[in-house]
Amino acid sequence: MAEDIEKKRRRGLTTAFAATILATSLVLFTAGIIGTILLSVNEAVNNVKEKFAIDLFLNIDPKGQAPDSLVQAVKSIETVREVIYISPEQAKERMVEQNGEEFFSVLENNPIPPSLQVKLKPEAVNEEAMSDFESRVTDMLGEQLIEVSRQRNLQAEALRNINGIMLVLASVCGLFLFIVLVLVNVTFRLSVYSRRHLIKTMQLVGARRGYIRKPFLLQGLFIGFLSSVLANALLYAGIRQLSGNFAEILPEIGMEKLGILFIFVAALGIGIAVISTWFAVNRYLRAKTVDLL
Amino acid sequence: MPETAKIKMENVQIYQDKNLVLKNVGFEISDGEFVYMVGKTGSGKSSLLKTLYGELPLEEGTAHVAGFELNGLKTKQVPMLRRKIGIIFQDFQLLTDRTVGDNLAFVLRATGTTQKEEINKRIAEVLESVNLKTKLHKYPHELSGGEQQRVVVARALLNNPEVILADEPTGNLDPETSNEILRLLVNIAAKGTSVLLATHDYDLLRAYPSRTLICSNGILSEAQTR
Numbered sequence: 001m002a003e004d005i006e007k008k009r010r011r012g013l014t015t016a017f018a019a020t021i022l023a024t025s026l027v028l029f030t031a032g033i034i035g036t037i038l039l040s041v042n043e044a045v046n047n048v049k050e051k052f053a054i055d056l057f058l059n060i061d062p063k064g065q066a067p068d069s070l071v072q073a074v075k076s077i078e079t080v081r082e083v084i085y086i087s088p089e090q091a092k093e094r095m096v097e098q099n100g101e102e103f104f105s106v107l108e109n110n111p112i113p114p115s116l117q118v119k120l121k122p123e124a125v126n127e128e129a130m131s132d133f134e135s136r137v138t139d140m141l142g143e144q145l146i147e148v149s150r151q152r153n154l155q156a157e158a159l160r161n162i163n164g165i166m167l168v169l170a171s172v173c174g175l176f177l178f179i180v181l182v183l184v185n186v187t188f189r190l191s192v193y194s195r196r197h198l199i200k201t202m203q204l205v206g207a208r209r210g211y212i213r214k215p216f217l218l219q220g221l222f223i224g225f226l227s228s229v230l231a232n233a234l235l236y237a238g239i240r241q242l243s244g245n246f247a248e249i250l251p252e253i254g255m256e257k258l259g260i261l262f263i264f265v266a267a268l269g270i271g272i273a274v275i276s277t278w279f280a281v282n283r284y285l286r287a288k289t290v291d292l293l
Numbered sequence: 294m295p296e297t298a299k300i301k302m303e304n305v306q307i308y309q310d311k312n313l314v315l316k317n318v319g320f321e322i323s324d325g326e327f328v329y330m331v332g333k334t335g336s337g338k339s340s341l342l343k344t345l346y347g348e349l350p351l352e353e354g355t356a357h358v359a360g361f362e363l364n365g366l367k368t369k370q371v372p373m374l375r376r377k378i379g380i381i382f383q384d385f386q387l388l389t390d391r392t393v394g395d396n397l398a399f400v401l402r403a404t405g406t407t408q409k410e411e412i413n414k415r416i417a418e419v420l421e422s423v424n425l426k427t428k429l430h431k432y433p434h435e436l437s438g439g440e441q442q443r444v445v446v447a448r449a450l451l452n453n454p455e456v457i458l459a460d461e462p463t464g465n466l467d468p469e470t471s472n473e474i475l476r477l478l479v480n481i482a483a484k485g486t487s488v489l490l491a492t493h494d495y496d497l498l499r500a501y502p503s504r505t506l507i508c509s510n511g512i513l514s515e516a517q518t519r
Contacts, residue, residue: 009434013390201386204346205448206375207403209368289348 016194021227023187028231028269031180034173035261036239036253041169043251045162049125050081052155056116056137057146067114073140074116079124079133084117091115113146126159184272188220192280199284209285216281217274224273228266235265298323298357299456299487300345305354309340318354318513320506322456322489327482329498330491331516332508338491341513342458345489346380347371359455376404379449379457379486383464385441387433393420393444394429400451419447423477439470446477450486457481459490463497475501 056074060067067085074083086094091112120133134148192199195216202212236258243252253261300322307315314337322328332338343349345358347366356363359377366374388396397416406412420426423443433441442462449457459478463471471494479501482488492498498505505516 009432197386198388198390201388202399202403203372204348204375204380204386205400205403206372206452207400208372211403289343 016191017223020187020191021223021230024184024223024227024269024273025230025234027180027183027187028227028265029234031177031268032231032235032261032265033238034176034180035264036235038169038173039253039257039261040251041166043253043257045166046122047251048158048162049122050119052119052125052130052158053150054118054120054130054133055086055149056118056141057113057149058115058141059144059146060114070141070144071116074118074137077133077136077140079120079129080118081121082119086115086117088112088114125155127156130155180268181272184269185276188223188273188276189280191223192216192277192284196284196287199281200287200289203285209282212285213278213281216277220273220277221270224270225266227273228269231269232262232265235262299326300356300358300489302356303354305344305356306352307337307340307344308349308352309337314340314511315508315513316511320513320515322487324455324487325482325485327479327488327501327503328490329503329505330489330508330513331493331495331498331505332491333493336508337511337513338508339460341508342460342489342491345456345458346378347374372404376452377455379446379452379454381442381445381449381457381459381462383461385433385438385445385465387441387444387448389433392430392432393425393436396433396444397448397451400448404452415451419450422450423447437470438466439473442466442470442474443477446474446481450481454486457486457488459488461492462490463492463494468496471497472500479503 058067058070060070071083071085074080088110091114092110095112118133118137120130124130124133130150138145138148199212199216203209239253239258298321300320302321303319305315305318306313307318314335318341330338330341340349344351344356344363347363347370351363351366358374361370361374361377388399391399394416397419398412401412401415406415416429417426420429423446425440425443425447428436428440428444433444436444442465445462457478462478463474466474475490475497478488478490507514507516
């Protein structure tokens with residue numbers, strides 16, 4: 001009889017423990033999905049931004065060698081990602097591709113000057129940084145530069161749209177992250193709440209607060225860690241499955257960024273578990289016996 | 294405080310939350326003295342005991358328990374006070390997730406004993422003193438009410454307390470088991486530990502007459518048992 005009760009008690013404890021881990025894992029998995037969505041969108045936005053080009057038309061001999069020194073000088077600007085020299089011939093080929101042969105058939109000479117096609121790092125693709133680049137490159141190249149050309153209106157419009165989408169997405173993700181924090185916090189507070197009388201009994205026999213807190217915090221740490229591992233495993237499996245089946249649609253997230261995401265999920269899980277446990281235990285350490293009922 | 298007085302209160306006002314439940318409380322309990330505190334439910338017995346073990350702050354008056362001055366007692370001093378006193382409750386308050394042995398070991402570890410042999414030896418001693426040597430590996434729910442309360446008495450004895458405070462220790466027990474627990478506490482007092490026992494069971498007073506404090510109409514007064 002007593003053994004049955006003990007078995008039931010142990011089973012109950014195991015179930016409660018497993019339920020806490022499962023609930024925390026699922027909530028952290030949700031946080032991971034939010035992170036993955038943010039990373040994917042950010043990757044897609046970066047892909048778009050990387051296509052934004054600034055053309056520097058040069059006042060140099062059109063038939064001469066590629067101006068390596070100029071290429072290197074422009075590359076030395078920290079916001080520059082890529083610089084390609086485009087000779088008048090290459091520019092003509094591109095134009096013919098875009099507009100057809102007729103455009104040049106009426107001209108005796110190729111009027112396009114040599115140019116440098118510059119692509120900036122994604123974080124520098126915004127109106128302020130691009131204007132800053134323009135003035136720096138104008139000062140740097142002096143008379144060797146004829147004109148800085150870019151599709152100002154189109155780029156500004158695209159950037160406005162991107163910023164709008166990112167703002168909405170960040171707000172939604174922020175809200176979901178807040179929900180995640182609240183859910184994990186509630187899970188751990190409930191876990192401590194169920195053992196509030198235990199805390200009071202420990203206090204009444206003369207245990208110090210730190211001594212009482214320690215096993216609760218260690219358990220919080222363990223549950224947070226285990227839940228993070230489970231959540232990250234689920235997340236990794238999900239990402240692999242999706243990137244295998246929808247490789248053409250989904251932008252590829254680098255392993256480095258995924259690693260940061262997994263660390264973020266683990267830190268979130270362990271952090272909230274320990275902090276929530278800390279506050280919940282402290283609450284019951286301060287509470288009077290009558291407040292525990 | 295005289296050397297032999299283990300509990301002393303002077304002009305103490307006992308509050309429960311913001312309500313004054315006992316006023317101008319003054320009494321002393323000497324070394325090895327067994328004292329009852331009687332009164333109706335809500336008369337302030339438990340609040341007085343809670344003040345003595347640091348659960349409620351001492352707002353007015355002066356009080357000493359087992360060498361600790363309760364006026365301005367800091368939160369971090371409370372565990373040290375509780376190591377000098379043993380507390381016994383009506384509802385036992387054992388750690389339900391561990392065995393009798395582990396309940397007792399927890400108290401010893403929490404109060405600074407680290408040697409396993411020392412812990413085992415002390416547990417064996419206190420369990421023998423309450424006649425529960427065979428229940429070491431039982432969980433609280435595997436014991437009867439009387440046995441659980443005897444474990445609580447054993448727990449209270451672990452650190453050789455100077456004072457035992459018992460709050461309705463027989464409230465959940467049948468008369469025969471209540472007598473057993475009371476006999477145990479009287480014997481403990483006879484060995485030199487001061488015992489203050491709050492109860493509203495007057496049969497106990499008749500069975501084991503001793504000095505009695507009465508909580509009534511917001512006042513604590515002395516009574517002489519016959």
